Amino acid sequence: MLELFTKIIKTGNRTEPLGEAGNQIEVLGGKLQNAIRQKFRGSLAIREVDAGSCNGCELEIIAMNNCYYDLDRFGVHFVPSPRFADMLLVTGPVTRNMETALKMTYEATPGPKLVVAVGDCAANCGVFGKDNYAIAGAVSDIIPVDVIVHGCPPSPTDMIRGVLAAIEGSGSPG
Amino acid sequence: MxxxxxxxxxxxxxxxxxxxxxxxxxxxxxxxxxxxxxxxxxxxxxxxxxxxxxxxxxxxxxxxxxxxxxxxxxxxxxxxxxxxxxxxxxxxxxxxxxxxxxxxxxxxxxxxxxxxxxxxxxxxGLVDTRRWLKHEHWPEDAHPMRSSFAANTRMEPNAGEYAFIKAEGDGVYEYPVGPVHAGIIEPGHFRFHAVGEKILNMEERLGYAHKGIEKIFEGLTAIQGSRLAGHISGDSAVAHTWAFAQACENAAYLEVPERAVALRAILCERERMANHIGDIGGVCNDGGFAFMNVQMQRLREDMARAHQDMFGHRLLMDLIISGGVNCDLDANSQHRLSEQTQNLASEVEELRTIYADHPSMQERVIGSGPVSIEDAKSIGLLGYIGRASGVYADARVEEAYPPYNRLQVQIPQGTFGDVATRVWVRFEEIVESARLICNLLKDMPDGPVQTDFIAPEAGISGFDVIEGWRGEISAWVRFGQNGTIDRYAVRDPSEINWLGLELAVREVPVPDFPLNNKSFNCSYSGNDL
CATH class of the missing domain: 3.30.460.80 (NADH:ubiquinone oxidoreductase Nqo5 subunit)
Known part of the structure; x- marks a missing residue:
């Protein structure tokens, strides 16, 4: 046990101030009243849905929670069910085999709700393309999307900026 | 030669x-x-x-x-x-x-x-004739890999239901999970049958991440194909692009410059370290040992940042192409990379003693989800999962492809095949990968990192295997007209290892399933293609 505490003290606090966003965030906006967005400030529960990604975006989403980025400090946390989520974070081109599951997850999320599409595949099907028998479409072809974060995969900083942009309702969150 | x-x-x-x-x-x-x-x-x-x-x-x-x-x-x-x-x-x-x-x-x-x-x-003679990748809503006569089926076909939805294995008896209950899981992971469905706390049977239903990858490969050039290969399973971008490139190069009888070969292995071993580090953290997280997870994810992030800095991509995507690599290291970067790799390995060793000395964690992993040597051999389990059960299958040794032919790769071998042994093998592999990277960096060949890829004539095929972090990836490519690919058949190790998970979790308490699943960490995307 002593070694464990020594390691904690030696490691110290590694959390960094949030970096600047690259030019990767696209706010589709206008759908939700700012008043509703205000309600999510301070506490936001996210359900992550992989609609068919290659798992690259998932690795970076997991990284949002590491001690450097510490997503929790913004009051944002991941939850295991859409039933008590405020936001869906969706990755991947939506495959034919995931189309129904994504729609059901969206419907199971209580309103008002936000959707952030993460990664080039979620935005426009990426390397897999729309003209593909196995792909149902980009995320916005299947469910309404509020913010798109581009990148393959996007950096954790861009993803956090994207999540905050969805809550704040503007492209430049504080 | x-x-x-x-x-x-x-x-x-x-x-x-x-x-x-x-x-x-x-x-x-x-x-x-x-x-x-x-x-x-x-x-x-x-x-x-x-x-x-x-x-x-x-x-x-x-x-x-x-x-x-x-x-x-x-x-x-x-x-x-x-x-x-x-x-x-x-x-x-x-x-x-x-x-x-x-x-x-x-x-x-x-x-x-x-x-x-x-x-x-x-x-x-096939006993199980149920559909696998093709879900029930696909039309009966849709066979996407036939040339008569256009890649952009819009299929009419069909009705139907998958016939899961049934279990009956007093106190048996059924528990469906997925395709949307509780964690931040890929989509797939698990059907549990349990009695009390114990799993009687777990059946996997995969295919949700099927993206038509093999169909998209048709008609691409070897260079375009490299980028797609990196997205077969994004956590194995290096291993998959290497396997693809190697199959193409074999078909074309192309020798890759020695410096490119060394760089490929450095990237591949770094990918192995990063994934093992992240997954050990994940197993500990599922066992309620948050300290280890925080520490391991910190080290993983250190690796990602070094990758961004030196290779331009946090997950090492798009670096290997047919004919060589897209990156190089100057003397200064070589020194920094070597130093960072050594530091990481020693931090991991330090954390390993803390992990081994934590009884509440050890109690969860020791003896959980064992796969016997006989079962592992009979399935042909690959990578750290096979090695934890005493199956000696490592393409770096079996095929000893360059540069591993000049490095003595040490393969850890367990016998118990439980979660603890799978974690142990991965700790061992982190240390070994670090050693290999430092040796490669010490002895870097000079010269170019790329050579022009000249596609072979139509009809020529090439095959190769690469040991990715999950195990052996097998790759077979055949070229068609105008230097384009007319078929790429790839097998991710997960296609075989998923079977091991079904076997491992029998008799395991339901709450220990996540531990087992994470200790396997099979790819959904690589399986579903």
Missing amino acids: IHEANTWFAERLSDHGIVTRYLEDHHPVEMSCLQIRRLDWTHAAEEARRQDMRFVSLWAAEAGAHDEEALYAYMAFAHLEHRHVLLRTDLNVDDPVLPDISRHYVAAVRMERSLQDMFGIRVE
């Missing part, structure tokens, strides 16, 4: 009256491809089993433009001393029927089911 055809298996087959014909348009000759008669198909698999060969893969391909109209089925096996060998047979295009080999190699079942789905090949 003398290129001598591998005739060992052909001789074994001929002892049993199976006639083989050596195929000239396949490379490399050391991993030869033999044409056999369809009626010898099952018999040949039986002989492979008798010779203690490991099942590698099973796939099909329509004949290219260069050939007469035909549909081919392929299977590959590996022998510890006699390397890999491929067998091919031809099927009737209009009514393709292939004999079943799953009675000799259980791992072939899902691949045979995929052949039924994707090619409309009827596998004669």
Whole structure:
């Protein structure tokens, strides 16, 4: 046990101030009243849905929670069910085999709700393309999307900026 | 280098009256491809089993433009001393029927089911004829890998339900999970049957991440294909792009510059370290040991940042291309990378003692989800999962492809095959990868990192295997007209290892399932393609 505490003290606090966003965030906006967005400030529960990604975006989403980025400090946390989520974070081109599951997850999320599409595949099907028998479409072809974060995969900083942009309702969150 | 055809298996087959014909348009000759008669198909698999060969893969391909109209089925096996060998047979295009080999190699079942789905090949004698990648809502006559099926076909939805295995009896309950899981992971469905706390049976239903990858490969150049290969499974971008590049280079008889080969191995070992570090953290997180997870994810992030800095991508995507690599390291970066790798390895060792000294964690992992040596051999489990159960299958040793032919790779080998051993193997592999990286950096060959890729003529195929962090990836490519690919058949280790998970979790308490699942960490995307 002593070694464990020594390691904690030696490691110290590694959390960094949030970096600047690259030019990767696209706010589709206008759908939700700012008043509703205000309600999510301070506490936001996210359900992550992989609609068919290659798992690259998932690795970076997991990284949002590491001690450097510490997503929790913004009051944002991941939850295991859409039933008590405020936001869906969706990755991947939506495959034919995931189309129904994504729609059901969206419907199971209580309103008002936000959707952030993460990664080039979620935005426009990426390397897999729309003209593909196995792909149902980009995320916005299947469910309404509020913010798109581009990148393959996007950096954790861009993803956090994207999540905050969805809550704040503007492209430049504080 | 003398290129001598591998005739060992052909001789074994001929002892049993199976006639083989050596195929000239396949490379490399050391991993030869033999044409056999369809009626010898099952018999040949039986002989492979008798010779203690490991099942590698099973796939099909329509004949290219260069050939007469035909549909081919392929299977590959590996022998510890006699390397890999491929067998091919031809099927009737209009009514393709292939004999079943799953009675000799259980791992072939899902691949045979995929052949039924994707090619409309009827596998004669297959016990489990349910659909696999092709979900019930696809039309009955949709066989996407046939040339008559256009890549952009919009399929009309169909009705139907998957017939899960049923369990009945007093106190048995059923528990469906997924495809949307509780954690931040890929989509898939698990159907549990449990009695009290214990799992009676867990059945996997995959295919949710099917993106038509093999179909998209058709018509790409080898350079375009590299980018797609990196997205077969994004956590294995290096290993998959390397396997693809190597198959293409074998087909084209292309020697890659030595410096590029060394860089590929450095990238691959770094990818192995990063994933092992992240997953050990994940296993500890599922065991309620948050400290280890926080520490491991911190180290993983340090690696990602170094990758961004030195190679331009946090997950090392798009760095390997057919003909070489897209990156280089100057003397200063080599020094920094070596130093960081050593520091990481020593921090991991320090954390390992804390992990080993934490009884509440050890109690969860020791003895949980064991896979016996017999079962592991019979399935042909790969990578750290096979090694935890004492199965010695590592392509870096079996095939000793460059640069591993000049590095003595040490393979850790367990016997218990439980979560604790799987974690132990991964700790060992982190240390070993760090050693390999430092050796490679110390001894970096000079010269260019790329050579022009000149595609072979139509009809030439190439095969190779690469040991990614999950285990052996097998890759077979055939070129068509104008230097484009007309078929790429890839087998991620997960296609085989998923079977091990089903077996491991029997009798395991339901709350320990996540620990087991994470200790396997099979790829969904790599399996579903």
